[in-house]
Amino acid sequence: MAPADGATGATHLKRVGRRRVLETIRRVGKIARIDIAQETGLSPATVTAATSDLMNAGLIEEVAQDLGGTVKRGRPRVLLRLRAKAHLVAGVKIAHRRASVLIADFEGKEIASADTDLPSARMTADGLMQEIARAVAAACACAGIASADLSGVGVALAGQIDATSNFVHWSSSLTDRNVDFGTDPAEGAPWPVFFDNDANLVAKAEHLMGEGRGVDNFLVVTVEHGVGMGIVIDGKIYRGVHGCGAEFGHTKVALDGALCQCGQTGCLEAYLGDYAVLRAAGLTPAMDAPADIGLVQKAALAGDARAQDALTRASDMFALGMANMINLFDPELIILSGAQTCFDHLHSPKVTEKIQNSVLRIDAPLPDIRVHQWGDLMWARGAATFAIEQISLRTIQTMAQNAA
């Protein structure tokens, strides 16, 4: 067994409690202390103490007004909510040649956003930090705030990352390997930067602010150029031992199957990803234009047999992959998250039926499968959510220390 992580005993309990209370408030939106006690199982006394701490730290506030409708007698409940102005954060998604930035308040509300071109697809660690700073500065300018007003910046990278230690083993955006970005405000930047894998961050966003609110065991699947997954187990992102699990897109669904970007064959992604469907349909995307499934769908509707086959095969393989995940994880919910992804060919009664027929317990109801269209800022939003969470945790940590 691992030695306890420094925090044994009661001090640790306090942090956990404060965190539970804050998460409950975030999840429900507006909630009275008495209901927090109900939800969390803590006593009203403890909730009073916790909320008092959180208010002193500025993370939450009392909402001036009533809940209108229900007029009951007795002392009226005082609703609490997040204090949106508590912090400003930025979320940055580093894509192939582009960084997109979202500035958000502590509630997660979008304040501003901006896209920046990157000089190259792969950079050194220092180079990446500079680009992040540049992109964030540009977004701050849009928002009319100073870069120094941000409390923290979350960054979503493709790659293998140990989020707890801010250590990037490997990323497709970095030329360096095994970079330790440390835990303090970065050099040349006034705020701390928190790195994590992009798919994990979408899962985090779904958990805290999306379709996964209040659900503690679910999967998040993204289908774009590649196919990604985030796993939430017991309310926590599951990362595996080295932080390189959840590679749904590279699970094999055939022996000697289609050729994948990764160089191997038979990966699910090689049937599902944008590039794969276009390839199978015999279409070539215009130079620099993003591969667009819409083209294939249009062709299929127009009667193009090859396009139809490509879509059918993609949906067959998708159903097979989904059934595999259900057979393995038995999740409560699967969220199909996309920025602009069209899930029409992947989420239909027909596909659901295929999934149902490939799940072992055929008579059991399938888990809830929901499509969540986030829009272009999905990935950046995940990063921003991560920053909010990290800031919250740090604040709670400091809070617990100060008490001593």
Next chain:
Amino acid sequence: MAPADGATGATHLKRVGRRRVLETIRRVGKIARIDIAQETGLSPATVTAATSDLMNAGLIEEVAQDLGGTVKRGRPRVLLRLRAKAHLVAGVKIAHRRASVLIADFEGKEIASADTDLPSARMTADGLMQEIARAVAAACACAGIASADLSGVGVALAGQIDATSNFVHWSSSLTDRNVDFGTDPAEGAPWPVFFDNDANLVAKAEHLMGEGRGVDNFLVVTVEHGVGMGIVIDGKIYRGVHGCGAEFGHTKVALDGALCQCGQTGCLEAYLGDYAVLRAAGLTPAMDAPADIGLVQKAALAGDARAQDALTRASDMFALGMANMINLFDPELIILSGAQTCFDHLHSPKVTEKIQNSVLRIDAPLPDIRVHQWGDLMWARGAATFAIEQISLRTIQTMAQNAA
């Protein structure tokens, strides 16, 4: 968020601590208090309190003597170990037409074992309980103990089971569905009975007493007639929301592939299971003789091309499935557990190479993959281990209550 499970606050902490201490002792075998403190991160004072409680409860004892070799000065450390005589338990595996029973002491050491034929493959809940009682009684007779001397009985069933509430949603051994076996000593039996899924119980046995000791994230794969899996995450069995996950054998590895026992096609099991390999090799098992992979291996060695193909395809598919698990779970360790299973064709440098070539991060080392040959009593042993764990937890629970 789920409301706290009744146990908030400090009382709960105590139970967790006691449990950690007991698990450490079980894992290490003989250990001094000071080392327990080291391992668990608890303070020596707390360890003294905990071990004192555990000794009063009779679960552990001081071992009379030294550790011989190293003569150091200072007060000599006193080693602690489980008190084997603390409890006797039975583990029962219900198979198609046969129940096998293992009687073990609190350390898990085998006291006796016995097999019993079952009148039918599927029974009512009452019928099953009677058969369990009969089989256990027979084993007790062998061991020369009274049935009432047992503190508890664990039962391994194929099926979907909620182990925390002892609720069997469905089992291949039961005609009834949704049977609640309750938490108290069963009717007609002097001891409490603890049910769980058989694959989960093998995983539990590996975790507490097998190759998974001290490892908190690993997979256990069993290949016999069917193909099963147990998942350990953060030191706990992962069960999914309905308790029907980890169906590794029924993940699909091909569209429209081989026909599986479950009625579907392309299941991994339809390439790997005993019956599948014999089928592919064109051999028919003798009536009532267990399907024996050895036959196929012999034929292959003798130059039978069809047998060779069957084995090659099985190992190809196995490698593919293993790679999928690694890509998804990124585990620290995968244990191939078998009673008598011969893993020769599934665990060789050739297969390892195939796995390596199908894992996304090709340059990363594979997780440790170990074969564990338990012998015939593997399944029953899992059930006995479960009983030991449940008894321990109950004792600790009572301990914590009594303090108040």
Next chain:
DNA sequence: CAATATATTTTGACACGTAAATTAATAGTG
């Protein structure tokens, strides 16, 4: 035997959560 080293136990202090009592703030009621 004194000095030193190491393991364990005891003691006293501190932190946390909670039940119960108290205070606060409202609606009904005659």
Next chain:
DNA sequence: CACTATTAATTTACGTGTCAAAATATATTG
């Protein structure tokens, strides 16, 4: 409009757990 009933939130007093430090136990070394 006082007065009561009712519900929410806070304060108080207390029990429990862990831990640091001190005390104790038991060995070796010189």
